[in-house]
Amino acid sequence: MRLGRSRRSDNVIDARGRSRAGRSAAIGCGPLIVVAILAMVFGADPSDILQMLGESGGSGTAQVEQAPPQNDEASEYIRRVLGETEDVWEDVYPAATGQPYQEPALVLYDRVYPTACGTGTAATGPFYCPLDQRVYLDLSFFNQLAQMGGRGDFAPAYVIAHEVGHHVQNLTGVLEQSQRYRGDSRVSVAVELQADCYAGAWAHHADEQRDVLDESDVQEGIDAAAAVGDDAIRGGAVPPDALSHGTSRQRVEWFLRGYRSGDMRTCDTFN
Ligand SMILES: [Zn+2]
Incomplete structure (x- = not known):
């Protein structure tokens, strides 16, 4: 990627090195539910997160001290990628929906972190919590992703853009609507593929506006x-009834559909 001209987002909360604070903070979210498959796929399904919250009662936003930012290469990259999502969606979202875009925050943490949707752990993988409108990211996931075949500097950007895609779905109301069909794998897959399509649409515009993509x-x-x-x-x-995020073929197809059109309205995975 070519992120040299990309703006750094101010919405990254760098909480790495604060995992003890995470563990001791009283958040009252009940026991952590570990779903083995979701743990391996990035992005626990938002409906599962909401379900988890429904079962445990929820708690609102947890109180955790802020750590001083660490200005390393990883956080620099994350800030610029998140900044790219902000600049694109600030432009594209109102044009497509007539509504203003509200930026999500992104929390960088390691090991364990309390969230409004329950405790985030490295095993959960990156996820979006609709209740506090934050993306939660443990950087160790990207090593896992690389081992699974998701290599190169665009792979983490795709993951972040996918999670921001869930935030866009929160703004459009799709996440809330999908709650009515909780447990229906077709709906879960449609939600995930739409987030992939939004990630593609983001890449289209980021490249068109600021030439951020290189050949690979x-x-x-x-x-x-x-x-x-x-x-x-x-x-x-x-x-089919055991799918949660979609097959590899589907995920590639929808990412590319968004990338080619650059239009979120083509991301109609529910029909
Ligand atoms: Zn997802």
Whole structure:
């Protein structure tokens, strides 16, 4: 990627090195539910997160001291990628919906962190919490992703853009509507594929506006989307009613659909 001209977002909360604070903070979210498959796929399904909250009663936003920012290469990269999502969606979202875009925050943490949706852990993988409108990211996931075949500097950007895609779905009301069909794998898959499509649409505009993609980036996005397909993760075909995020083929297809059109209205995965 070429992020030299990209603006750094002010919405990154760097909480790395604060995991003890995370563990001791009283957040009253009940026991952590570990869903093995979701743990391996980035982005716990938002409906599962909401379900988890429904079961445990929730708690509102947890109180955790802010750590001083660490200005390392990783946080610099994350700030610029998040800044790119802000600049694109600030432009594209109102044009498509007639509504203003509200920026999400992104929390960088390691190991354990309390969130309004329950405790985030490295095993959860990156996820978006609609209740506090934050993306939670443990950087160790990107090593896992690389081992699964999602390599290159665009792969983490695709993951961040996918989670921001869930934030866009929160703004449009899709996440809330999907709650009515909780447990229906078709709806869960449609939600996830739409977030992939939004990630593609973001890449289209970021490249068009600021030339951020280099020659290998689209292929890296394709590889990353394929690496986190349900069948790739389980190592074989998955019955349709057991899908949660979509097959590798579906994930690649929708990422590319968004990338080619640049229009969020083409991301109609529910029909
Ligand atoms: Zn997701």
